[in-house]
Structure formats: structure tokens, C-alpha cells
Amino acid sequence: MSLPSLRRIAHLDMDAFFASVELLRYPQLKGLPVVIGGAPTQEEVARSQAFAGCLHEIPVASFARLASYVGRGVITTATYPARAFGVGSAMGLMKAARLCPQAILLPVDFAEYRRYSRRFKQVILGIAPVMEDRGVDEVYIDFTEVPGGQREGGRVLARLIQKSIFDATGLTCSVGVAPNKLIAKMASEFNKPNGIAVVMPEDVQARIWPLACRKINGVGPKTDARLQALGIHTIGELAARSRESLVQAFGKSHGAWLRDAAWGRDERAVETRSEPVSLSRETTFERDLHAVHDRQLLGQIFTELCQQVAQDLQRKGYAGRTIGIKLRYDDFRIATRDQSIAQPTQDALLIRRVAGLCLKRAPLQQRLRLLGVRVTGLERLAAAPGAPSAPVDALF
DNA sequence: TCTGGGGTCCTAGGACCC
DNA sequence: TCTGGGGTCCTAGGACCC
Numbered sequence: 001m002s003l004p005s006l007r008r009i010a011h012l013d014m015d016a017f018f019a020s021v022e023l024l025r026y027p028q029l030k031g032l033p034v035v036i037g038g039a040p041t042q043e044e045v046a047r048s049q050a051f052a053g054c055l056h057e058i059p060v061a062s063f064a065r066l067a068s069y070v071g072r073g074v075i076t077t078a079t080y081p082a083r084a085f086g087v088g089s090a091m092g093l094m095k096a097a098r099l100c101p102q103a104i105l106l107p108v109d110f111a112e113y114r115r116y117s118r119r120f121k122q123v124i125l126g127i128a129p130v131m132e133d134r135g136v137d138e139v140y141i142d143f144t145e146v147p148g149g150q151r152e153g154g155r156v157l158a159r160l161i162q163k164s165i166f167d168a169t170g171l172t173c174s175v176g177v178a179p180n181k182l183i184a185k186m187a188s189e190f191n192k193p194n195g196i197a198v199v200m201p202e203d204v205q206a207r208i209w210p211l212a213c214r215k216i217n218g219v220g221p222k223t224d225a226r227l228q229a230l231g232i233h234t235i236g237e238l239a240a241r242s243r244e245s246l247v248q249a250f251g252k253s254h255g256a257w258l259r260d261a262a263w264g265r266d267e268r269a270v271e272t273r274s275e276p277v278s279l280s281r282e283t284t285f286e287r288d289l290h291a292v293h294d295r296q297l298l299g300q301i302f303t304e305l306c307q308q309v310a311q312d313l314q315r316k317g318y319a320g321r322t323i324g325i326k327l328r329y330d331d332f333r334i335a336t337r338d339q340s341i342a343q344p345t346q347d348a349l350l351i352r353r354v355a356g357l358c359l360k361r362a363p364l365q366q367r368l369r370l371l372g373v374r375v376t377g378l379e380r381l382a383a384a385p386g387a388p389s390a391p392v393d394a395l396f
Numbered sequence: 397t398c399t400g401g402g403g404t405c406c407t408a409g410g411a412c413c414c
Numbered sequence: 415t416c417t418g419g420g421g422t423c424c425t426a427g428g429a430c431c432c
Contacts, residue, residue: 037400074400095397108400135403135432220430253406282401322424332399336426372401 008143008154009270010128010177011184012161014120015193017137019079020171021116022106033082033103037073037093072284076108113137120165120173127161132270140181142270153177153198162196182266183208185217204264209236216261223258226250238262275380276318280326281308282372288330291364298371302359303352305373310348313375317382319344320375323354327362328370337361344379351375 014020018036023029073093085100096103117136124131128149130142141161143149149157154177165173172194176187179201186208190197199207213235214224230249232238238246239262247255260266283305289298313319323345324338337358345351355373 072398072400076400090399092397092399095399098397138432218430222429251407277404278402280402284400324425334427338425340424370400374402 005144006150007179008149008177009180009184010141010143010154010158010161010175011181011188012124012139012141012158012173012175013188013192014137015172015174016077016079017116017171018077018108018113021113022109023079024170025112026106029079029104031081032079033085033087033100034079034106035082035087035093035096035100035103036076036078036106036108037096072286078103110136116169116171119169120171123164123168124161127164128157130270130272132272133274140184140270143177153200155196155198158196158198162194179264180266181268181270182217182261183264186211186215189215201264205236208264209234209239209262211235213238218257218261223250223254235262276316276378278374278376278378279309279312279316279318279320280372280374281305281312282326282370284328284370285368288367288369290367298368301371302355302373305371306352306355307348309373309375310346310351313346313378317380318378319346319381320379321345321377322375323351323358324374324376325355325358325362326370326372326374327368330367330369332369335362338374338376340377344377345375346381 019034022034022036075087075089075091075093075096077089078087078096082096082100082103085103087096087100087103093105113136121131121133121139124139124141128141128143128146130145132140134140143154143157146157148160151157158175158177162173162175165171174188174192174195174197176184176190176197176199178184178187178199183199183204187197187199190207211234212224213219213227213232214221216235219227226249227233227238230241232241238258241259243256243259246259249255250258283301285301291298321342321344322338322340324336327335329335339354339358341350341354351373
């Protein structure tokens with residue numbers, strides 16, 4: 001007779017993932033402020049790639065030289081030396097250039113990050129098969145039934161996975177092991193970088209309650225502001241409120257969820273596979289465009305977006321029944337329109353035609369900053385020859 | 397100092413059907 | 415003909431996450 005296994009869920013988060021991959025490629029940048037930036041236009045991508053190519057001859061180059069080109073890009077990630085200057089992710093590149101003009105800017109290379117992503121996930125799957133993808137640099141892992149997964153509350157297995165990933169890729173990660181996903185996610189931040197944190201059910205009050213509500217995965221800026229207005233700043237303060245009062249303030253579903261989250265309750269399973277719900281492409285223009293004045297250019301971009309979405313659908317083996325568009329106006333307001341059709345499609349011309357009908361229904365007086373095309377209501381088609389089928393590949 | 401791109405899930409009203 | 419209720423789909427918007 002053995003005791004029932006204690007539920008042990010791990011959240012693993014790669015440390016400064018994009019920047020770490022770039023440092024493997026350019027070791028001479030170690031210790032220097034480096035930012036990795038998105039360049040929204042093709043031209044900017046080409047320029048910044050040409051710039052990064054220079055690194056071989058000019059190991060240290062100035063961000064300031066590029067700053068005049070970077071326009072509307074934002075920072076995807078920054079190394080710790082760059083963060084010391086107040087530079088952070090989602091910040092506009094122009095602002096970053098002002099805060100830290102000596103920083104080195106590298107273009108985002110998603111293809112390379114995806115290669116590393118696949119490698120570290122394969123390492124994990126070789127050790128613990130119940131893994132849920134949460135994006136390019138994050139996973140949940142169910143340790144509960146893995147041999148050794150209970151030793152030291154999961155610390156031993158976490159250490160093994162960390163070491164195996166480092167040996168295979170040269171990259172470090174941080175792991176939180178806890179009774180569920182919600183707490184594991186918070187715990188993986190406790191000892192960053194290259195850290196492990198183990199939280200047992202009885203530790204929730206001491207280790208979770210002092211944290212800000214914003215640390216709960218699912219509490220964003222809006223909810224946090226409403227909580228602050230109610231005088232609720234920490235998770236402990238949230239836990240002290242009655243379920244009724246939270247339901248009163250946030251509605252039946254959201255209020256009850258907040259209450260459960262504060263008490264560390266979360267029964268969600270680690271999902272090893274998932275089907276996509278939607279596929280989309282969107283682009284921010286180099287300058288704001290007007291539906292009438294820039295009709296031709298807009299039409300060209302629109303058609304390209306439809307073609308890209310169609311290609312994505314074909315490559316991944318899906319077709320969708322609902323075609324939609326997204327507009328972002330110059331004042332950042334967003335409008336969406338969508339329309340369903342009788343049969344799922346992956347055809348660029350049909351998508352273009354239906355998306356065109358959607359566009360006609362949207363207000364087009366104001367200048368546009370962004371245009372997007374989306375297909376939802378996806379159905380898997382018969383697998384294309386040579387189409388990837390492994391769960392990890394399916395997501396990337 | 398003006399803020400990318402690709403997603404998921406939830407809500408809510410109206411249409412429509414039983 | 416009137417009334418009510420439940421279920422599902424469609425559409426628009428919003429919060430949030432990586």
C-alpha cells in the first residue's frame with residue numbers, strides 16, 4: 001500500500017530567452033546592454049538585419065546609429081545590463097534609444113528562437129511526458145506520476161530538467177513546483193534566473209499572500225486597477241474578502257475565480273495537446289493610412305494579409321468558416337468585423353472577398369494604423385503530405 | 397515617450413429554432 | 415394567437431497572455 005501521490009505541477013520559464021539565444025550567437029555581447037527589437041516594416045527588418053550582420057566586423061555598435069531608422073518598433077526583450085537603464089519589453093524603440101543610447105539593437109529572429117524552443121521541449125519530453133506548451137519559452141509539466149517527481153517536493157526532478165536543458169542548449173531556466181498551475185507559475189519567478197522554488201500546499205499563506213494581486217496569472221492592468229480602488233493590493237487582502245463581495249464587484253464568474261485564485265485553488269489539468277482556434281496576420285503601417293487617400297496601397301496590403309493567412313492555413317492543414325478583419329485607428333481604438341460562410345475555406349481569393357465585405361461594414365473616415373485579417377472556426381483538414389504531426393511541432 | 401504580432405477566453409445582445 | 419423558456423449560432427468588443 002502506498003500513499004496517493006501529491007499533485008506536483010511545475011512551471012518552467014526560460015531565462016531571458018531571446019536575449020540568451022542571441023548571446024550564444026554573439027558571445028562578445030556578454031555584459032553589454034542589448035535590446036532585441038521588433039521592426040514592424042519589411043524595410044526596417046532588412047535594415048536591422050543588415051545592421052546585425054555588421055556585428056562580425058564591429059562587435060560593439062551603437063544603438064543611436066540605428067535609432068533614426070527604427071520608427072514604430074518596440075522592444076521584445078532586453079538583457080539585464082540594458083534593463084538597468086530602465087529599458088523593458090513592450091517599450092518603444094525610440095524611447096529605449098533615449099534611455100540607453102549605447103545599447104546594441106538586434107533584430108528579432110523567431111526562426112532561431114523556435115529551433116531552441118523545440119530543442120528544450122524535446123529534452124523535457126524525454127524526461128517528463130506530460131507537458132503543456134505555453135508559448136516559445138514556457139511550459140507546464142505534471143511531475144505527479146513521473147519517477148522521482150515527488151522527491152523533495154519536485155526539486156530533484158526540476159534540477160535534472162534544468163541540467164539536461166543546459167547541457168543540450170547552453171540555456172538556463174527557472175522552475176516553480178507547486179500543487180497547481182496557478183501557484184507554479186508564480187513560484188517560477190521566485191528565484192530567477194536559473195532558480196527553483198518548491199511550494200507545498202501549506203506554504204500558500206506565507207509565500208503567496210504577500211504578493212501583489214497583479215502577480216496572479218489572469219489579473220491584468222484593468223482588474224488590478226479595480227482591485228486597488230477597492231483597497232485590495234495583495235493576494236492576502238484579496239483572500240480576506242468574502243466571495244459574495246467579490247461576486248458583487250466582479251460578476252459571478254470573475255468574482256468567484258478571483259476568490260479561488262487568492263486561496264491558491266486551481267484544478268486545471270496540464271493539457272498535452274491543443275487545437276488552434278484561429279489564425280491571423282496583421283500589420284502596423286509605416287505611416288497611418290486613409291481608406292480613400294491611400295486606397296491602392298491599403299488594398300495591396302490587405303490582399304497580402306489574406307494571402308499570408310491562406311498560406312498559414314494550408315501549411316498547417318486547417319480551413320475556417322469565419323473570416324474577420326481588425327482595424328486599429330490612429331487614436332488606437334480598435335474595430336473588428338467578421339462574417340461566417342457556409343463551408344470552411346483556406347482559399348486566398350475567397351478570404352479576400354469575404355474580408356472585403358467585412359471592411360465595407362467598418363467605419364473608414366479615420367486614418368488607420370493597423371490592418372489585420374483573421375480566420376476562426378477552424379477545422380482540421382486531411383493531413384497534408386509531410387505535414388508535421390508531433391504535438392510540439394504542431395504548435396510551432 | 398506614443399504603444400508589435402499572434403493568440404485564448406469571456407460577455408452580451410439578437411436571430412432563430414424547438 | 416399569445417406567452418414563456420431553453421439552446422445554439424452569429425457578431426462585436428474587451429481583458430489578458432506570451
